[in-house]
Amino acid sequence: xxxxVISVENLKTHxxxxxxxxxxxxxxxxxxxxxEVLGLVGESGSGKSVTGFSIMGLIDPPGRITDGSIRLNxxxxxxxxxxxxxxxxxxxxxxxxxxxxxxxxxxxxxxxxMIEAITAHEKVSDKAARARARDALAKVGIPSPDERLSxxxxxxxxxxxxxxxxxxxxxxxxxxxxxxxxxxxxxVTIQSQILAEMQQLCAETGTALIxxxxxxxxxxxxxxxxxxxxxxxxxxxxxxxxxLDAPIHPxxxxxxxxxxxxxxPGQPLAQIPGATxxxxxxxxxxxxxPRCAFASxxxxxxxxxxxxxxxxxxxxxxxxxxxxxxxx
Amino acid sequence: xxxxxxxxAATTLPAIAKEETPFTRFRKAFVEDKVAxxxxxxxxxxxxxxxxxxxxxxxxxxxxxSVDIMDSRLPPGATMGEGFTSWLGxxxxxxxxxxxILYGLRISLMxxxxxxxxxxxxxxAVGLTAAYAGGRVETVLMRIVDLQLSLPAVLIALILVAxxxxxxxxxxFALVVVQWAYYARxxxxxxxxxxxxxxxxxxxxxxxSNARVVFRHxxxxxxxxxxxxxxxxxxxAIALEATLSFLGVGLPQTEPSLGVLIANGxxxxxxxxxxxxxxxGLALLLTIVSINLMGxxxxxxxxxxxxx
Amino acid sequence: xxxxxxxxxxxxTLVIGAMIVIVFFGVNVIGDPVYMLISPEMDQNAxxxxxxxxxxxxxxxxxxxxxxxxxxxxxxGRSFVHGEPAIKLILSRMPATMELALVALLMAIxxxxxxxxxxxxxxxxxxxxxxxxxxxxxxxxxTFWVGLMLIMFFSVMLGWLPATGRGDVVRxxxxxxxxxxxxxxxxxxxxxLNLALLxxxxxxxxxxxxxxxxxxMDYVKFARAKGLAQSRIVGVHIMKNIMIPIVTVLxxxxxxxxxxxxxTETIFAWPGMGKLLxxxxxxxxRPVIVAYVMVVVVLFVVINLVVDxxxxxxxxxxxxxxxxx
Numbered sequence: 001x002x003x004x005v006i007s008v009e010n011l012k013t014h015x016x017x018x019x020x021x022x023x024x025x026x027x028x029x030x031x032x033x034x035x036e037v038l039g040l041v042g043e044s045g046s047g048k049s050v051t052g053f054s055i056m057g058l059i060d061p062p063g064r065i066t067d068g069s070i071r072l073n074x075x076x077x078x079x080x081x082x083x084x085x086x087x088x089x090x091x092x093x094x095x096x097x098x099x100x101x102x103x104x105x106x107x108x109x110x111x112x113x114m115i116e117a118i119t120a121h122e123k124v125s126d127k128a129a130r131a132r133a134r135d136a137l138a139k140v141g142i143p144s145p146d147e148r149l150s151x152x153x154x155x156x157x158x159x160x161x162x163x164x165x166x167x168x169x170x171x172x173x174x175x176x177x178x179x180x181x182x183x184x185x186x187x188v189t190i191q192s193q194i195l196a197e198m199q200q201l202c203a204e205t206g207t208a209l210i211x212x213x214x215x216x217x218x219x220x221x222x223x224x225x226x227x228x229x230x231x232x233x234x235x236x237x238x239x240x241x242x243x244l245d246a247p248i249h250p251x252x253x254x255x256x257x258x259x260x261x262x263x264x265p266g267q268p269l270a271q272i273p274g275a276t277x278x279x280x281x282x283x284x285x286x287x288x289x290p291r292c293a294f295a296s297x298x299x300x301x302x303x304x305x306x307x308x309x310x311x312x313x314x315x316x317x318x319x320x321x322x323x324x325x326x327x328x
Numbered sequence: 329x330x331x332x333x334x335x336x337a338a339t340t341l342p343a344i345a346k347e348e349t350p351f352t353r354f355r356k357a358f359v360e361d362k363v364a365x366x367x368x369x370x371x372x373x374x375x376x377x378x379x380x381x382x383x384x385x386x387x388x389x390x391x392x393x394s395v396d397i398m399d400s401r402l403p404p405g406a407t408m409g410e411g412f413t414s415w416l417g418x419x420x421x422x423x424x425x426x427x428x429i430l431y432g433l434r435i436s437l438m439x440x441x442x443x444x445x446x447x448x449x450x451x452x453a454v455g456l457t458a459a460y461a462g463g464r465v466e467t468v469l470m471r472i473v474d475l476q477l478s479l480p481a482v483l484i485a486l487i488l489v490a491x492x493x494x495x496x497x498x499x500x501f502a503l504v505v506v507q508w509a510y511y512a513r514x515x516x517x518x519x520x521x522x523x524x525x526x527x528x529x530x531x532x533x534x535x536x537s538n539a540r541v542v543f544r545h546x547x548x549x550x551x552x553x554x555x556x557x558x559x560x561x562x563x564x565a566i567a568l569e570a571t572l573s574f575l576g577v578g579l580p581q582t583e584p585s586l587g588v589l590i591a592n593g594x595x596x597x598x599x600x601x602x603x604x605x606x607x608x609g610l611a612l613l614l615t616i617v618s619i620n621l622m623g624x625x626x627x628x629x630x631x632x633x634x635x636x
Numbered sequence: 637x638x639x640x641x642x643x644x645x646x647x648x649t650l651v652i653g654a655m656i657v658i659v660f661f662g663v664n665v666i667g668d669p670v671y672m673l674i675s676p677e678m679d680q681n682a683x684x685x686x687x688x689x690x691x692x693x694x695x696x697x698x699x700x701x702x703x704x705x706x707x708x709x710x711x712x713g714r715s716f717v718h719g720e721p722a723i724k725l726i727l728s729r730m731p732a733t734m735e736l737a738l739v740a741l742l743m744a745i746x747x748x749x750x751x752x753x754x755x756x757x758x759x760x761x762x763x764x765x766x767x768x769x770x771x772x773x774x775x776x777x778x779t780f781w782v783g784l785m786l787i788m789f790f791s792v793m794l795g796w797l798p799a800t801g802r803g804d805v806v807r808x809x810x811x812x813x814x815x816x817x818x819x820x821x822x823x824x825x826x827x828x829l830n831l832a833l834l835x836x837x838x839x840x841x842x843x844x845x846x847x848x849x850x851x852x853m854d855y856v857k858f859a860r861a862k863g864l865a866q867s868r869i870v871g872v873h874i875m876k877n878i879m880i881p882i883v884t885v886l887x888x889x890x891x892x893x894x895x896x897x898x899x900t901e902t903i904f905a906w907p908g909m910g911k912l913l914x915x916x917x918x919x920x921x922r923p924v925i926v927a928y929v930m931v932v933v934v935l936f937v938v939i940n941l942v943v944d945x946x947x948x949x950x951x952x953x954x955x956x957x958x959x960x961x
Contacts, residue, residue, distance in 0.1 A: 091863055102854035105873050117863070117864070120865065570780070575780075575914055606785075620775070
């Protein structure tokens with residue numbers, strides 16, 4: 001078996017605020033292989049973005065990684081010094097953010113912002129770095145990249161800016177890119193273009209992706225595997241088709257049921273009652289229990305362990321739904 | 329329907345205790361901040377010292393018979409010719425500095441407060457007129473305000489005292505001219521918002537006169553920002569008066585404010601007789617800091633954007 | 637861009653015109669300078685001849701027309717006291733004031749910017765809180781008194797720096813400056829620091845607020861995700877964004893530095909035009925007062941224009957909107 005590009009074991013990232021200890025990420029484990037796309041799905045506040053920032057080593061006080069391990073190509077990232085982590089960021093693992101209008105510095109030219117991403121890691125001439133930036137822009141489908149290099153971000157549309165961000169992430173050919181809802185802020189047509197391009201780029205270069213989103217429809221066409229997060233934990237993982245066709249965790253089913261396309265026309269849309277719990281005051285037992293139609297007494301007292309439900313599938317639930325009863 | 333009833337109906341404060349007036353709420357919020365309370369206490373001490381000056385000072389610095397030139401430039405703690413101890417030393421003509429500072433505070437505070445009140449009144453009148461009249465009147469008034477605010481206060485004040493000459497009345501006039509525009513601009517802004525509210529329409533539909541609508545209904549609702557500016561501006565005015573007096577173009581020697589006292593000590597500073605300038609300066613500094621500390625808190629409490 | 641500058645120039649002319657009217661009548665209607673210039677023994681004839689010599693016997697509107705025609709030709713009258721053209725007097729003192737104001741501005745940035753950025757990056761640290769306390773105090777301290785204290789500590793007690801005056805001046809490209817010698821800098825240090833004090837506080841506040849805001853922006857997170865060093869993120873990404881408001885505000889404040897130099901120049905006996913103005917006020921030398929005000933107003937207008945242009949150079953977003961308009 002090949003070494004995964006990234007493997008996360010029992011990662012805990014907690015925030016120590018005045019209101020109490022917020023367990024944003026509380027013991028999650030997953031891995032992503034070369035050329036693979038993992039969809040990390042959850043509502044806002046489920047800890048999916050914090051997971052991404054933990055991998056990047058961008059957790060600021062009052063937050064910190066309290067436990068667990070993050071291994072990138074076999075190298076342990078937790079506990080690296082600031083400078084060692086800086087060398088990893090942008091070279092071995094890159095990140096793309098949600099709002100393309102905000103990720104590029106408005107007062108710096110595109111070439112400045114791309115070239116600095118190269119020279120931060122390698123000693124290359126400005127000219128060579130510029131040529132690489134130009135090629136990266138061309139690769140993500142930006143027309144006349146030479147001219148566009150000396151433009152300012154406000155001269156680009158939202159979709160074009162996200163392409164610039166993607167090109168910047170690709171500059172040092174990282175083995176992993178963390179994508180934090182990069183298409184959420186874009187028009188649907190632009191969104192599908194960018195998704196298709198990302199998919200193709202990964203297939204060509206073997207770059208692994210962690211695609212963070214709240215949108216299951218995006219995941220359906222993009223990812224090979226999915227991890228569903230709820231209140232800082234991964235409640236269910238599995239191959240994308242199997243998970244979407246037959247969810248095991250009631251929360252996953254709730255998410256699927258909430259999609260407008262899943263309902264019957266004319267009928268009110270299904271929804272999960274209640275709201276995500278405050279991470280500073282989680283209920284004992286299963287965090288989803290207060291909103292779960294299947295919850296029993298055991299759910300309210302004991303936290304469910306992650307149990308295997310067939311090849312490559314697992315869920316944290318005391319009352320798993322109709323799971324494919326394949327041999328374990 | 330009385331004016332009060334209309335105003336009461338406009339202030340939508342649901343289910344508050346009977347004794348809970350806006351003032352008590354303000355007081356409660358104000359005292360939450362220890363630093364602001366310290367500022368208030370300091371300010372009250374300074375004001376009481378100034379008011380009680382004739383009874384708690386060993387010497388009346390204006391009474392030339394009690395001043396002896398033989399006592400001039402004594403260091404702090406020296407014994408004066410008349411037998412009392414001068415804790416803060418004496419100035420160039422033999423006046424006890426402690427007495428001089430308390431009497432000087434009276435003038436500085438009076439000039440600051442008077443100019444503040446007059447400027448606030450003028451500024452409010454202009455701001456309300458501009459907001460209520462609108463049209464060309466508003467444009468002209470606000471252009472004047474803009475023009476004035478674009479020039480530094482100290483420059484305007486200098487030119488005015490150059491034209492007017494020395495004296496308490498003239499310096500107050502100059503300080504009013506320097507300050508009124510801040511009030512006018514703020515009051516106009518608030519009044520424009522208030523004017524569109526329903527209680528104004530209600531008052532107008534009752535057939536109340538314009539003056540009554542403006543002064544009884546709109547004006548009380550514009551007071552909060554005015555109170556905020558009045559603290560900041562009074563501190564500014566006191567500092568500006570001291571600056572002008574120090575430069576010798578403000579108050580005359582016959583009315584020695586803190587600025588005049590500091591100016592008198594300046595010539596002795598290079599020979600190391602620091603106290604003549606330092607102590608009046610400290611009094612000035614404490615006065616301004618105490619007002620600013622209160623002002624910061626008042627601004628936080630009264631700023632509607634920060635209200636919970 | 638050209639239309640924009642022309643519009644601004646039109647507004648500027650209006651402001652200058654308004655100031656001419658206000659200042660001329662303000663200064664000339666109130667008080668009679670003749671009584672300042674004559675000795676008590678002079679008889680009525682002597683007084684009258686003095687008036688005629690100074691043109692003060694004519695009706696006020698005639699004096700005004702005379703003044704405006706002169707002003708347009710660059711003649712703002714002769715100083716009653718010095719007997720020289722007022723404008724020449726002012727301009728001869730201007731380099732000293734400009735030198736002082738520029739050094740003060742420089743100090744405000746060099747001292748205020750690092751402190752403010754630090755306080756913005758680490759808002760919870762003790763040092764930051766101390767920086768902010770100093771900046772609040774800076775707003776409360778009366779400038780002239782701080783000037784006295786500076787003289788007391790650095791000149792009288794420590795004897796490090798000269799208390800008053802200006803160092804030897806050298807002429808460079810037609811401009812007199814005292815900044816080319818070490819001695820010149822020792823003379824300018826205290827007055828410039830005194831003048832800069834308020835602006836240092838201002839820059840600290842602006843830089844801190846800007847840094848706190850910028851540090852939370854996604855573009856800073858993205859820059860970190862690229863693996864940039866902290867020094868580059870702060871020095872380029874954050875700095876370039878916070879410099880825009882700071883340059884704008886400081887540019888506009890340059891005028892108030894010039895105005896406030898009246899106080900500083902008087903305390904430190906700095907031979908600039910502010911000191912000249914104060915002497916003119918004390919002697920009711922009206923042409924000098926009027927000339928000073930006119931020079932300062934023109935200066936203000938020019939500064940505003942320069943700041944606007946600078947602003948559009950610094951902020952590419954503005955440049956684009958102007959180009960479209």
